[in-house]
Amino acid sequence: MIVYVVGTHGVGKTTFSCKLGPEAEVCFRAPAAVERVYEEVPDLPWVTVRVREGQTVQPEIRFGTAHGLLRHDFGERDLYRRLADIPHNASVVRVSADALHGALLNGLSKNESAEAMQAFNDRLESRFDVVVHETYPKFPPREQDRVVALAVPLSEVRRRQITQQWNGRIDLGRAHYIEAARMSAQPQHPYCYGTKSFSRLWWSSEKWRPVEEVVADQMKLLGNWYHPHVLAGVYSPDAAVNSYDGRWRALGALFDDDLSGTRLLDIGANSGFNALRFAQRGATVVAVEPAARVIEQFRLVAEMGSFPISVSDRVQYKNCAVETFDVGELGRFDTVVMSACHYYINRSLNEPFKYPDKPIAVRGLRTTLWSVLDSIRRCSNRLLIPTNRAHADREKDPYPDAEPEWIKLALESVGYHSVTIRAGYAHTPIVEAFTTKPAFETPAEQCAIQPETV
Incomplete structure (x- = not known):
């Protein structure tokens, strides 16, 4: 099974993926210091290392700079796996989105990229129960795959210091960032290809909750609704x-x-x-x-x-x-x-x-x-x-x-x-x-x- 954790830049995809409790990470070109700490998984053509709770990893990518050290905290693993609908005892491998694009897909055409991704996923699925990608699907997910969309309140997004460039690679103006954050909460997200296995999570009260629950709670707090609206797939009451x-x-x-x-x-x-x-x-x-x-x-x-x-x-x-x-x-x-x-x-x-x-x-x-x-x-x-x-x-x-x-x-x-x-x-x-x-x-x-x- 493949789980795609999607959302706009900076929403927290990497932190969410790390809290799923992966037992291995695909880092591609990990620095020497990391390779000494982690045990590599044999028989895979990419630098794939075992993960232990409390350890950190710093993937090195071929363009730009790494995001820094990522600490693995498995204390909420069962909660996060329920949110992503992943069995609690499944073996999970996390794929760094930056490393994926930098080492595997960099310079490839669209067709070549799709073929490389297919082979990559097949090889990982032969060794692990769940492959977690921190990126949008490159082709329609299969029936057993899942898409988990992360969204944050616009009030929080508007407070953030939005830069014009994200790691020097992507034009990311403030308006684009805010709209991308809002779209992650929509039921007909353009990147999800209509998949039935689609969960939308909203950052509320310092934790992730299903969007439908958050919307229903907020609608109830605001009393009777005279006008009909559909918010993230939920109809306004009355x-x-x-x-x-x-x-x-x-x-x-x-x-x-x-x-x-x-x-x-x-x-x-x-x-x-x-x-x-x-x-x-x-x-x-x-x-x-x-x-x-x-x-x-x-x-x-x-x-x-x-x-x-x-x-x-x-x-x-x-x-x-x-x-x-x-x-x-x-x-x-x-x-x-x-x-x-x-x-x-x-x-x-x-x-x-x-x-x-x-x-x-x-x-x-x-x-x-x-x-x-x-x-x-x-x-x-x-x-x-x-x-x-x-x-x-x-x-x-x-x-x-x-x-x-x-x-x-x-x-x-x-x-x-x-x-x-x-x-x-x-x-x-x-x-x-x-x-x-x-x-x-x-x-x-x-x-x-x-x-x-x-």
Whole structure:
């Protein structure tokens, strides 16, 4: 069996492999001092030495410098073998990734490299139960092989001093390093060829734990989830996945596929379901959300979700209630999206930052919502409000202002023009409004998303 311990540079692959308790190491060109300490394994064409607990090894490679002395500590061998699904009594040989590339594969073509690796693995497997490689598979793993991906929290990666070069061989900028660390936690890792024997481990509380356990624990700590997210293969609890997929398709159809260079304001952003998808299209998004807990949910989504860091970094959160400040302070926006929260704003007990200079003409429109709509009108030409008729139609405590017809009247009274009720998804039509008559109309067929079974 071959076990590939993978992950970005500096994540701890070598330390993890040493804690598996290997009885031998393939060092290729070990210094003379090492050869005197270790007993060589006979009948192998590479310098392969026996390992004893507490000893160290310093492999010498043909390019660059060695990583230094590696101390073998077998005290946690059983724990680490369970994490890698290796039998506790198996004989293990560890292969140094640097030595492997430096002495065996250096200068070979892709085909020659594959043939050399195959012969190398066959020879080692004839002598040991498990061969541990600290590198990505060069060809699809077999059914009995395993891939163990190591990942660390982005908060830890961001604190590290990331150099532009790794041992003088590889261009490794900070952005590349952070993205590679995040990708190691994903279930569809590009280097794992869809193998069934794939474990993902996350560095948490000074120990390695399965990614799924860490995600489930952190999701539970952050309470109920309104938006559906998939983090490292784990679904957020309590969220209406099918409903939000349909709602996003209806909302996304009102935007260009390429939003590069545009600024969007997402009011009531929650944990960022829409904001991340706008950012994925290239937009810079300012997300306003009063609940600190769901902003922490967004940070977890950014760290362990499927969106690249370059996408989540384009979303900036403002933790406050929108009715308490002038939206214009945030600058101009191409579009503002108020995500089905206007009826909550209309019931807010917060003091509005501005009062109307004339009587409010629409029954039920309160000063808090009026002040928000007026400030949006002054900083953006376009406003989209996904509504929710279910709040208006329910028997107990219905919200009349959840009706799209009501919000249409409210927008027109504030000073919006060309207010249109779009089809939306199921019971969530979208109200679109402009401060001036738009130069073009959005094609109706783009918005006519048919309801699906939820």
